[in-house]
Amino acid sequence: MSELLEVRHATKVFGGGRLFRKRAGMVALDDFSLAVQSEPPTITAIVGESGSGKTTIARLLLGLTSPTSGEVLYRGNNIQSLTREKRLQYLRDVQVIFQDPYEVYNPFYKVDHVLKTPITEFRLATSTQEAQRLMEETLNAVGLRPEETLGRHPHQLSGGQRQRIMVARALLIQPRLIIADEPVSMVDASLRATILESLRLLHLQFGISMLYITHDLTTAYQISQNIIVLYKGEVAEAGDVDLVVKTPQHPYTQLLIDSIPAIDPSKTWKKEKLVGDPSARVSTAAQGCKFADRCPYVMDICRNEAPPLFRTDEGRAAACFLYRDRPQLGGSDMNQVLGTHALAVPEGAGRVVA
Amino acid sequence: MALTQSKWGMAERTLEPAILEVRDLTVHYHTSRGAVQAVNAVSFDIREHERFGLVGESGSGKSTIALALLRLIRPPGRIENGRVVLDGVDLLALDDEAMRKMRLAKVALVAQGAMNSLNPVARIRAQLRDALQDHDVELSPKALDKRIKELLDSVGLRREVAYMFPHELSGGMKQRVCIAIAISLRPKLIIADEPTSALDVVVQRQVMDTLLTVSEELGASILLIGHDMGLMAQVADRVGIMYAGNFVEVSPSSGLFREPLHPYSQLLINSLPSLESKGRLQGIPGLPPSLLDRPTGCAFRTRCPRAFDRCVTEEPLLREAQPDRWVSCHLY
Numbered sequence: 001m002s003e004l005l006e007v008r009h010a011t012k013v014f015g016g017g018r019l020f021r022k023r024a025g026m027v028a029l030d031d032f033s034l035a036v037q038s039e040p041p042t043i044t045a046i047v048g049e050s051g052s053g054k055t056t057i058a059r060l061l062l063g064l065t066s067p068t069s070g071e072v073l074y075r076g077n078n079i080q081s082l083t084r085e086k087r088l089q090y091l092r093d094v095q096v097i098f099q100d101p102y103e104v105y106n107p108f109y110k111v112d113h114v115l116k117t118p119i120t121e122f123r124l125a126t127s128t129q130e131a132q133r134l135m136e137e138t139l140n141a142v143g144l145r146p147e148e149t150l151g152r153h154p155h156q157l158s159g160g161q162r163q164r165i166m167v168a169r170a171l172l173i174q175p176r177l178i179i180a181d182e183p184v185s186m187v188d189a190s191l192r193a194t195i196l197e198s199l200r201l202l203h204l205q206f207g208i209s210m211l212y213i214t215h216d217l218t219t220a221y222q223i224s225q226n227i228i229v230l231y232k233g234e235v236a237e238a239g240d241v242d243l244v245v246k247t248p249q250h251p252y253t254q255l256l257i258d259s260i261p262a263i264d265p266s267k268t269w270k271k272e273k274l275v276g277d278p279s280a281r282v283s284t285a286a287q288g289c290k291f292a293d294r295c296p297y298v299m300d301i302c303r304n305e306a307p308p309l310f311r312t313d314e315g316r317a318a319a320c321f322l323y324r325d326r327p328q329l330g331g332s333d334m335n336q337v338l339g340t341h342a343l344a345v346p347e348g349a350g351r352v353v354a
Numbered sequence: 355m356a357l358t359q360s361k362w363g364m365a366e367r368t369l370e371p372a373i374l375e376v377r378d379l380t381v382h383y384h385t386s387r388g389a390v391q392a393v394n395a396v397s398f399d400i401r402e403h404e405r406f407g408l409v410g411e412s413g414s415g416k417s418t419i420a421l422a423l424l425r426l427i428r429p430p431g432r433i434e435n436g437r438v439v440l441d442g443v444d445l446l447a448l449d450d451e452a453m454r455k456m457r458l459a460k461v462a463l464v465a466q467g468a469m470n471s472l473n474p475v476a477r478i479r480a481q482l483r484d485a486l487q488d489h490d491v492e493l494s495p496k497a498l499d500k501r502i503k504e505l506l507d508s509v510g511l512r513r514e515v516a517y518m519f520p521h522e523l524s525g526g527m528k529q530r531v532c533i534a535i536a537i538s539l540r541p542k543l544i545i546a547d548e549p550t551s552a553l554d555v556v557v558q559r560q561v562m563d564t565l566l567t568v569s570e571e572l573g574a575s576i577l578l579i580g581h582d583m584g585l586m587a588q589v590a591d592r593v594g595i596m597y598a599g600n601f602v603e604v605s606p607s608s609g610l611f612r613e614p615l616h617p618y619s620q621l622l623i624n625s626l627p628s629l630e631s632k633g634r635l636q637g638i639p640g641l642p643p644s645l646l647d648r649p650t651g652c653a654f655r656t657r658c659p660r661a662f663d664r665c666v667t668e669e670p671l672l673r674e675a676q677p678d679r680w681v682s683c684h685l686y
């Protein structure tokens with residue numbers, strides 16, 4: 001078993017009265033399975049709009065919430081019932097970077113605190129000098145100057161600096177996997193590229209796998225090898241990022257990519273008539289394909305049956321009946337289409353711009 | 355004055371008269387540590403029917419400009435200097451009551467979190483009615499119903515929405531209600547401050563489409579504020595890029611995105627990830643300067659790869675480097 005972290009048929013339902021009123025709950029995640037290997041290291045992006053279930057996946061993997069049905073396994077053990085020893089190991093192996101670089105800090109502590117705590121907890125250093133050296137090294141690795149960051153309070157640093165300290169903190173522990181939940185959505189455009197580049201360098205230099213959770217397809221395309229597109233708690237399309245972005249097959253992925261405004265004004269924003277309300281709630285009672293009401297290619301079968309994943313390419317699968325002549329993938333076999341090839345080192349890499 | 359109008363395409367509007375003239379607008383926030391020079395002698399025009407984009411990083415002063423145009427700057431902020439002329443009226447010279455009447459009637463705001471600015475305990479109809487009544491639009495109940503239906507129609511909402519509460523609507527629908535309120539008095543200028551940044555891309559496209567359609571029907575100009583360069587490229591006719599409280603470049607978007615002139619514009623546009631090609635992601639090194647203590651000369655020189663000695667001593671002024679393309683850089 002080389003799986004570091006595995007989600008098996010996880011379903012998460014929020015709400016839904018059981019005691020007083022019978023009401024259909026809100027399905028945040030529907031029968032989702034994903035295995036994250038630590039070898040070879042990969043970057044997998046999970047992309048979806050708000051309400052697609054992407055943050056629920058992060059919270060499940062972090063053990064911050066438990067699935068309504070299904071399980072989350074860490075090296076084969078259920079994450080909710082790890083022994084003390086395994087739990088400590090899990091905390092070392094899996095690190096997280098959250099969206100908001102403002103809320104994760106305690107404003108009363110200097111920023112050193114978030115770096116010192118893991119050093120003490122995991123006994124990473126034997127002396128104060130060694131701890132200091134370790135902190136400086138990791139800050140350098142993410143492109144921060146230690147003399148400009150250590151000893152300051154969070155309000156004295158910019159959002160981009162704070163977010164990079166969180167990257168440094170994740171790196172300090174030398175994890176096998178970093179779960180990054182919208183790490184750059186609250187950072188300015190000019191810094192966004194720098195932070196993404198430092199995440200990519202961590203992956204290349206230290207062999208850390210990454211789950212990059214985002215709503216932004218453009219950055220997902222830039223840093224990941226695999227992509228999973230979620231729609232209302234289900235996988236719409238998954239596979240090699242170049243295949244999915246360049247030739248999207250699921251109608252939802254196509255819509256998503258067409259909606260991104262291109263930076264080139266000579267390329268016009270494609271306009272399509274959209275049907276249905278994109279934000280209608282999904283209840284457990286919903287049958288068939290969840291995208292059917294908005295889909296331009298909707299067929300009778302879509303209204304009655306939920307589409308399984310069809311393997312449309314060697315490295316890609318789409319949950320759409322348009323491809324029903326292709327071989328069907330079982331829910332837990334999505335990993336077959338997620339390539340494990342290592343990322344090619346881009347030219348000029350190995351240097352982080354401060 | 356030919357308007358080669360395509361909804362998303364560029365319109366060549368060289369001779370349109372200006373609907374809004376801003377001259378030397380200066381806004382400072384007075385703090386215990388001194389005056390934060392948020393907007394520093396900014397001048398620009400917005401032409402009739404034009405969609406003008408204002409981009410910049412956080413803290414570059416773009417939202418402060420929006421608030422200053424509406425005269426909604428609150429203490430410790432203060433408009434120190436400048437002139438804002440909208441459709442022939444000097445807004446900064448008006449008394450408070452007259453300015454209050456100008457808002458919504460001549461210049462309307464669609465704010466970033468506008469959807470959260472709706473009153474949660476009032477039906478949409480009441481909120482639209484309030485806006486009209488507050489500006490002395492006296493309508494019979496029947497005429498009011500008709501007007502509200504028209505407004506909802508024009509932003510693509512069903513008429514039943516009038517009888518709903520905000521919590522019954524999705525984010526995109528709420529933002530469209532806000533657009534309906536903004537256009538209810540047929541303003542000349544709509545200021546849209548990051549109107550879609552809280553929305554998903556698919557919904558963003560719908561809301562932007564609505565905003566552009568209604569403004570075109572009204573013949574209103576749009577000041578679109580944001581940091582999404584893709585959105586600017588698709589929507590704006592001209593774009594002004596702000597850095598540390600002033601413009602570094604004001605250009606038609608066709609030229610700007612093809613060939614940015616100012617080093618900051620160049621770095622900013624190059625730092626944007628695209629779906630076209632993969633490559634190394636390159637940010638802009640360094641941080642924007644503190645507005646409490648601006649560097650001498652050019653504000654960007656500390657991060658500029660092409661800075662030279664003149665940049666330290668002399669502050670560059672916005673000048674026309676190419677026809678209709680204004681840059682503040684000593685290289686030009």
